[in-house]
Amino acid sequence: MSKTSLLFVASEVYPFAKTGGLADVAHSLPRALSGEHEVSVVMPLYKCIERERFGIVALEENFNLFMGGIDYPVELYGCTYEGIDYRFIYSPLLCDREFLYGSSECGYEDNDIRFGIFSYAVVELLRRHPYAIVHLNDWQSALIPLLIKQEGTLIAKTLYTIHNLAYQGNFDSSALYKLGISMEYFTMDGVEFHGMVSFMKAGIAYCDCVTTVSPTYAKEILKPEFGCGLDGFLAHHRSKLVGILNGIDTEHFSSVNDQVLVQSYSDISGKALNKKDFLKQSGLIGIKKPLFVFIGRFVSQKGLDLLIEALPKIASLDCNIAFLGEGEARYCEALNAIAKECSNIHLTFGYDESLSRRMYAAADFLLMPSVFEPCGLNQLIAMSYGAIPVVHLVGGLTDTVRNIEKYDSEKRNGFGIVFTKQTGRSFINAINRAMELYRDKRSYSEIANHNMKCDFSWKESAKHYLSLYKKLEG
Ligand code: GLC
Numbered sequence: 001m002s003k004t005s006l007l008f009v010a011s012e013v014y015p016f017a018k019t020g021g022l023a024d025v026a027h028s029l030p031r032a033l034s035g036e037h038e039v040s041v042v043m044p045l046y047k048c049i050e051r052e053r054f055g056i057v058a059l060e061e062n063f064n065l066f067m068g069g070i071d072y073p074v075e076l077y078g079c080t081y082e083g084i085d086y087r088f089i090y091s092p093l094l095c096d097r098e099f100l101y102g103s104s105e106c107g108y109e110d111n112d113i114r115f116g117i118f119s120y121a122v123v124e125l126l127r128r129h130p131y132a133i134v135h136l137n138d139w140q141s142a143l144i145p146l147l148i149k150q151e152g153t154l155i156a157k158t159l160y161t162i163h164n165l166a167y168q169g170n171f172d173s174s175a176l177y178k179l180g181i182s183m184e185y186f187t188m189d190g191v192e193f194h195g196m197v198s199f200m201k202a203g204i205a206y207c208d209c210v211t212t213v214s215p216t217y218a219k220e221i222l223k224p225e226f227g228c229g230l231d232g233f234l235a236h237h238r239s240k241l242v243g244i245l246n247g248i249d250t251e252h253f254s255s256v257n258d259q260v261l262v263q264s265y266s267d268i269s270g271k272a273l274n275k276k277d278f279l280k281q282s283g284l285i286g287i288k289k290p291l292f293v294f295i296g297r298f299v300s301q302k303g304l305d306l307l308i309e310a311l312p313k314i315a316s317l318d319c320n321i322a323f324l325g326e327g328e329a330r331y332c333e334a335l336n337a338i339a340k341e342c343s344n345i346h347l348t349f350g351y352d353e354s355l356s357r358r359m360y361a362a363a364d365f366l367l368m369p370s371v372f373e374p375c376g377l378n379q380l381i382a383m384s385y386g387a388i389p390v391v392h393l394v395g396g397l398t399d400t401v402r403n404i405e406k407y408d409s410e411k412r413n414g415f416g417i418v419f420t421k422q423t424g425r426s427f428i429n430a431i432n433r434a435m436e437l438y439r440d441k442r443s444y445s446e447i448a449n450h451n452m453k454c455d456f457s458w459k460e461s462a463k464h465y466l467s468l469y470k471k472l473e474g
Contacts, residue, residue: 006037007131009122011140012100013041016049019100021377022138022163028249030084032458036466044118045077045088046095055079065120068178074121089121104327112171116179119143126154133469136160139169142203149206157472160207164374165221165228169199208472210241213375214396218243226372245399246375247458255385260354261361268386268448278362282346284320290438291320293363295356295378298327303369308334309424314431315342322346324356360385365434369427373397383451389416390430404447414451
């Protein structure tokens with residue numbers, strides 16, 4: 001049987017460019033699928049991407065895109081990296097920017113045109129190379145099903161994955177003209193959203209199948225609390241909505257093979273040297289104290305308000321706390337102000353992939369008090385590195401972390417400290433339970449070692465995607 005051809009479309013892919021979990025999924029899922037499918041991955045060729053390092057070269061004929069009365073030049077590039085075929089779209093307006101989408105406070109005003117160019121360029125790629133399945137991700141590529149429909153001759157089936165419903169790509173209605181999209185799509189059933197144009201709605205309305213990144217989030221987004229104004233619309237399309245849990249690349253995130261660690265390890269007894277090294281490097285004192293880490297974006301979704309509210313109390317306990325991340329200025333300032341008063345808090349601002357892995361290896365606990373969490377990858381990485389997650393019971397965290405009170409060594413899932421209410425009291429209570437678990441060395445080690453042996457790879461979830469692709473092919 002011949003392999004199905006699959007084009008995976010994402011606005012960010014690790015290691016080329018990354019702001020969040022989408023980049024990790026766009027790196028690891030196509031690799032997990034590539035045995036069964038001929039997979040190509042396409043993304044914008046942002047200015048920050050090191051062309052020489054990855055051997056990125058011009059691949060085929062460039063073209064001009066005529067959109068809303070303006071000509072945009074588009075160049076097509078490509079490379080093979082770790083056995084995967086990557087395609088890159090270059091256009092000055094799309095790519096020559098300091099950030100991928102804008103600053104952490106505000107997206108670029110012309111993101112409609114930028115990702116319109118990207119979407120049309122992908123359609124042009126489909127015209128030149130007919131792929132059977134196109135897998136789209138998040139609002140930046142959500143226009144593509146509409147453009148395919150508008151084009152009228154392409155046969156590709158589309159699957160659209162929502163990694164985070166909160167980022168919808170909503171723009172002024174004038175975007176329709178600038179994007180060369182017919183007004184007939186500007187209806188409640190189409191892309192119209194409170195008088196604006198919603199890229200997210202285009203993805204949901206016109207693709208053949210919608211997935212999101214955990215079964216629990218797939219249910220949550222049908223309710224007003226998590227639906228970001230689209231719960232009704234999603235409910236209308238619920239027959240094509242499926243939740244498939246994310247995996248991680250277990251070769252990349254492997255405490256046994258990780259080259260950046262001072263010592264690799266296969267059970268938590270091997271973490272001590274990594275902890276010692278990290279404490280020394282960050283000026284934190286007390287190898288015997290539990291080390292809590294927070295790694296991620298400093299945005300409200302990740303529970304920064306709760307974290308900041310509770311931080312002075314947590315810091316008053318006999319523990320160390322280390323942060324790595326970047327995000328909104330108000331959170332950075334608040335963290336700075338608290339850290340100034342507490343010698344057991346260490347902050348690193350920025351994005352540093354290898355430091356993050358050294359922190360997972362050093363940590364005893366990972367803090368993840370997210371307000372909502374489509375899936376979350378950090379808890380999976382933490383459990384693989386033997387750090388026990390402390391999580392708010394929401395979204396994908398519900399599907400991946402079971403409460404330690406229900407610990408059962410026979411179960412194949414991970415365990416952690418779970419709290420059910422997004423309140424300071426509930427969170428502090430969880431921290432106290434973590435402190436208690438840490439004092440009970442035997443239980444702590446047993447659970448952390450159990451987590452390290454769980455399978456958080458793409459194996460099972462890749463099968464789900466494969467069966468969806470098959471269904472779409474008919
Ligand atoms: C987004 C979500 C996160 C998810 C990731 C990858 O970053 O916030 O929960 O794990 O996408 O799907």
